[in-house]
Amino acid sequence: MRELYEQLKRLFPLGEYTEQRRDLAFVTVPKDHLRPLLIHLRDREGFTHLVLLTAVDWIEEGRFQLTYLMNDRAGKRDLGLRVLIPRDGAAMEGIHDLWPTAATYQRELREMFGIDFPGSPRVNGEFILEGWTGMPPYRRDFDTKKFSEENFNHRPGRATKDPAKHMKDKLYPDEA
């Protein structure tokens, strides 16, 4: 994988490189260079399979990390491309023309993280949530507890033990 990284580095301004396994590495790519890099990987290096496209919310840094995981079946290797974009007004160029199936991922990211992919098919339509007007729910600052308290009635459960204490007593009785 290191070899591929060195090779790509001569062509694209790549950022941080992490080799997770012998057959899996992650590399940070500037936003504007993602598309040419994807086309290069697909057409020249055999990374024809888009495994997944997802986002990670690094709220402390004010950034979203988009992960494009590419798979080369013949070469038995995977390369994850990390693209960091600002959280405010998050938008990214779509890749649905390269992989039609990416449109589905982009619809989900639009709905769940509020990341816009202008021009992607049905990107502003409802995908999983219906009639949702609040904050995109997969953002870190979305409070799941507050949401459930506001939307669902509290149902008193059976009188039970404190789960944390019970687990500690059961699993690690000797530890302080």
Added chain:
Amino acid sequence: MALYEPDRSQYPAKKPDGTLDIDLTSGKYLKLWQGPQHPGITGNMSLELTVCGDEVVDCQTHVGYLHRGFEKLMERRTYIQCFPIVCRICVPEPDFNEYCYAAAVEELSGITAPRRADWIRTLILEMGRINSYMMYLGGQAGSLGMGVIGQWTTYVRDLMLDRFEELTGARIYHMFILPGGVRDGLPEGFEKRMEETLREIESTMKDVHEAMFCNAVFKKRAVGLGYIDPALIEPYGVTGPTARAAGVAKDVRKDFPYLVYPELDFEPVTGKDSDAFTRADVRRRDVLLSIDLLRQILAKMPHDGPLMAKIPNVLHWKVPRGETYIRAECSRGEYGYYIVADGSGYPRRVNVRGPSYTHAVALLERLIINVNIADVAGLMVSLHTYPPEIER
């Protein structure tokens, strides 16, 4: 090679932006919702069909009826609290969630599961695969008008659930493959009872072959239905039996061997014609392959040795910062977990990659054009879709 000639003159024209010019008031077209409650739908998913006469001219997949927000829930739970959640993402084949999650957490924490646990994990995954295929075969036959096949396959699936029950204590959600290993070894006499179950399944598969695959009605309806051009495999992210039926021998067990698969002797099952019939046939032969693999596993597996690696105190388990992706071959294709850890006791992000995500939306919406309404259910089942893994 469709079995009917579509009447092209009735088809909608395309607008400049590429969308179809469908005027519902013209009386030519009709909107028809198939699902979320429909005998031909697996799980809760609905297809918004636009039909012209009996033919589908446009389709949109609607999901979200089963969204439980697993990925979000996991961000608020410790690593061990996530373990009993993951299996619920896919009801008919929960073990792949457990394995992928456990393997990803182990990799990020630098833990290696004991060898014996790997053998038991492989055993469970193959048992789960047979279960899932049994549900599929019943559904595929049922969607094309043969209800009895589903009753046979449900019977043998139940026998396999008995084996699961004695091995794990549970029938559906096993919660057996923990990060670090597995919960228990094989019970006394398990091999013998498993062999009896496998023989029963083999005998049923013979009946299924004769009653379903040699049946003129099934052939007439399934041959040529939902042809997937091999050129669509990569752009549409098609994996598993759906890709193998198109002649692309994609099988994670062979391409990226995990657990003890390198020690097992097998070749991925492939087909050529890439239609609903071939996909069903590939899956039928895959059941026979899994039976063979189960026999190999039971004959080769070690019977003593540790089942769990040493793991940290699970109540305070912190996973170092990092990210990884673990994949496995489930009955529908590539199943994978992408986990990002930020060094705390909670995962920063867990993303589940289910094969239905690509198959049931982009691919199905494309294949369904020109199909007769009566074949929509058969086509959808032939992609073996499980909606819960689309919306997680």
